[in-house]
Amino acid sequence: MNKKNILIVFLVLLVLIEIFLIKPHHPEFFWQKIKGFPVLLGLAGGILLMIFAKSLGRFFLYRSEDYYTKAGEDNSK
Amino acid sequence: MIIHPSIPLFIVGLLALVLPAKRQRALQLAGPLFVLAMLIQIPFDHEGIIQSVKFFGYTSILIRFDSLSRLFVYTFLIFGFFAHLYSLHNEDRKIRFASNFYIASSVGAALAGDMITLFIFWEIMAVTSAILIFNKNRPGSAGALFRYLLFHLTGGLLFFSGLMLKLVSHDALQVKSIALDTSGWLMLIGFCINAGVVPLHAWLPDAYPEGTPSGSVYMSAYTTKVAVYVLARCFAGQEILIWLGAISAVYGVIFALMENDMRKLLSYHIICQVGYILCGFGLGSELGINAGAGHAVGNILFKGLLFMATGAIIYQTGRYKLSELGGFAAKSKIILIFYMIGAFAISGVPLLNGYVTKAMLFDAAGQAHLGWLELTLTLVAAGTFLSIPLKLAYFAFWAKPEQPYEIHAPLPVNMIMGMAGLSSLCLLIGVYPQFLYEFLPYHAHSHIFGLEHLIHTLELLAGTWLGFLIILPKLHIKAVLTLDVDWIYRKGSRLFIEGLCRPAGRIHETIQNALTGLLQKCSQTISSLPKQQIPAVSRPINMIMGAGFILALIILILQLKS
Structure with missing residues (x-):
């Protein structure tokens, strides 16, 4: 069994524990009423953050490593 | 009257300059522990212990030892001990000197009860931490050091301006809750620079990766946390x-x-x-x-x-x-x-x-x-x-x-x-x-x-x-x-001068030449004075004039708007 499957089993167990064993105390916001919401936040949020950061880099912010130190424009001194 | 807790650390730092590394090692480790032992001895109550000194009619609160400063000072000292332990093999005199001064001034800043005492420790911190950035293995470190200093001296200036405003208006100079008036804002910005708050953070990822392995460990702990502590004191x-x-x-x-x-x-x-x-x-x-x-x-x-x-x-x-x-x-x-x-x-x-x-x-x-x-x-x-x-x-x-x-x-x-x-x-x-x-x-x-x-x-x-x-x-x-x-001041400023000031300077030059030409023509027609050659404005002056021209334009537009 690879790591991914172990994690999925672990997650299912966690959500089951949450559904059957835990009484939520006074949820205030709608996402606090959804069982297993943190899984969704971690999974989707993490992937989206990664994609967002990488595309921000690729389309706007990545430069070659000598960007600030190119010949004739030595800013390191 | 107790000795100020930063003094033993300052002394260890000074000894690093004269003693060889091997002899100074034990002192290096003993410094933070000694100060910690000294502070634990003080009977603590939650009101806080205050020790102040009067000079020139001004009461300087050197030590304010209450529950918030106690937490930070203890952490600074414990971390200082382990950071010293981590870099004990280091023979570099600069680092051994600067790290002790850095810890001492951080402790001093966290204990300071009034703004002037805080400011003095604040500036010692800025200068000694900058020394820690220098790393002979990374050619870019000198540049990062320079930018770091520029940033922190600017932050210090803002802090100082806020302080002066408070002094002039006879406000209390204690490190305590501050209202967000002009001096409050100046101080907030000054503190935020040190805390690495976005968008005033660019010095941090610029400088921290440049230091030696030991140097960066010290840096990671103190500057931002002292600033955060002061923000908690003043703007919670x-x-x-x-x-x-x-x-x-x-x-x-x-x-x-x-x-x-x-x-x-x-x-x-x-x-x-x-x-x-x-x-x-x-x-x-x-x-x-x-x-x-x-x-x-x-x-x-x-x-x-x-x-x-x-x-x-x-x-x-x-x-x-x-x-x-x-x-x-x-x-x-x-x-x-x-x-x-x-x-x-x-x-x-x-x-x-x-x-x-x-x-x-x-x-x-x-x-x-x-x-x-x-x-x-x-x-x-x-x-x-x-x-x-x-x-x-x-x-x-x-x-x-x-x-x-x-x-x-x-x-x-x-x-x-x-x-x-x-x-x-x-x-x-x-x-x-x-x-x-x-x-x-x-x-x-x-x-x-x-x-x-x-x-x-x-x-x-x-x-x-x-x-x-x-x-x-x-x-x-x-x-x-x-x-x-940091692109703004590493690259953008150049583009600003090249792309905006120079062309603006050229426009300015053209207008000026046209005007002088016109004047000359007028004077020729009016009088019979000999034609005077007015030299074209030289290039560097041209750029400065250009910047001034843009500034004047901006002021004009703002004036018209308001």
């Missing part, structure tokens, strides 16, 4: 801190995901964690301030540990970038273990200190009915887990290296001891949070450690991990540089 409960904190947290976590240089990635996480701390202080409730202060302590411990572990990798391999590393787990298990303790602590894994303080912070946000804040900070926690224990660890310890590399130097025992010390503190607070609660400014109790919170944390972390595994095949670390706000 101000809503703006919540906004600045939330923006910094999100910004730091996104930029860390793009980063290739290990210590630069960690630097972005300092910004991110400072964001967390500011959110706590901005909430201003007892729980919020406890959470902020506790997280500041936690951050000093685990961020120092992470800088130590990555510093150890750099010490052994001479490589800084993830794209040049990989497979380090096979080379050194001990660094892997310490790194992972720090990494799990910062991500809020249960049984480590990050879990304790993050739980308090989320609870404080919930208590203030700020759902968006709780949600944002939870997402940032997922991002932290993604970039430090997953991304950085994967590419440094397990990924297949592109080019094989060798270990140059064995790991000194003192480095291992330093890391072991901080790891055990992270574990101690995680397992037995009462140890931290004792020292928090307000009464704390651990009702937050219910099963629900535990399950939610595990769900979040495991979910993030699964996401990382899904996206991993597509993930490659590229050897690139990421632009940040």
Whole structure:
């Protein structure tokens, strides 16, 4: 069994524990009423953050490593 | 009357200049412990002990030892001890001198009860920390040092201007809650520069990765935390801190995901964690301030540990970038273990200190009915887990290296001891949070450690991990540089001069020449004076004139608008 499957089993167990064993105390916001919401936040949020950061880099912010130190424009001194 | 606690450390620092490294070692370690023992001796009450000195009619509060400053000073000293232990093999006179002065001035700043005393220690900190950036192995460090100093002296100037305004208007100069008037804003901006708050943060990821392995460990702890402490003193409960904190947290976590240089990635996480701390202080409730202060302590411990572990990798391999590393787990298990303790602590894994303080912070946000804040900070926690224990660890310890590399130097025992010390503190607070609660400014109790919170944390972390595994095949670390706000003064200012001032100067020149021509014509027609040759304006002056011209235009437009 690879790591991914172990994690999925672990997650299912966690959500089951949450559904059957835990009484939520006074949820205030709608996402606090959804069982297993943190899984969704971690999974989707993490992937989206990664994609967002990488595309921000690729389309706007990545430069070659000598960007600030190119010949004739030595800013390191 | 007691000796000021910073004095022994200043003396050790001065001795570093004259004594050889071998003889000074014992003193180096004894310094922080001695001061700690000295402070523990003082009978403590929660009102705080004040020691003041009068000169020229001004009362200077040199020591204010209350529950908030006690927490920070103790942490500074304990961390100072372990950082000294970590860098004990270091023979570099500069670092041994500057590190002691840096710790001493941080302790002095945290104890200072009035603005002028604070300002003096603040400036000593700026100068001595700059010395720690210099690293002969990195050619860019001198430039980073220069930019660091520029930033911090500017911050100091803003602080000083605020102070002067207060002095002129006969306001109290104690370090206490400040209203956001003109002087308040000046001070807030000055403090935010030191705290590395977005968008005034660019000096931090610029300078911190440049230092030597030991130098950067010291840097990671003091400057930002002293600033955060002062912000807590002066602006706790101000809503703006919540906004600045939330923006910094999100910004730091996104930029860390793009980063290739290990210590630069960690630097972005300092910004991110400072964001967390500011959110706590901005909430201003007892729980919020406890959470902020506790997280500041936690951050000093685990961020120092992470800088130590990555510093150890750099010490052994001479490589800084993830794209040049990989497979380090096979080379050194001990660094892997310490790194992972720090990494799990910062991500809020249960049984480590990050879990304790993050739980308090989320609870404080919930208590203030700020759902968006709780949600944002939870997402940032997922991002932290993604970039430090997953991304950085994967590419440094397990990924297949592109080019094989060798270990140059064995790991000194003192480095291992330093890391072991901080790891055990992270574990101690995680397992037995009462140890931290004792020292928090307000009464704390651990009702937050219910099963629900535990399950939610595990769900979040495991979910993030699964996401990382899904996206991993597509993930490659590229050897690139990421632009940040520092572009504005490293590149943009040049473009501003080349692209805007020069053409504007040319327009100015043309208009001026046309006018002089016109005048000459007039004078020719009116009188019979001989024609005078007026020289064309020379180039550099031209540019300055251009800048002035733009400024005049802006002022004109603003005037017309208002």
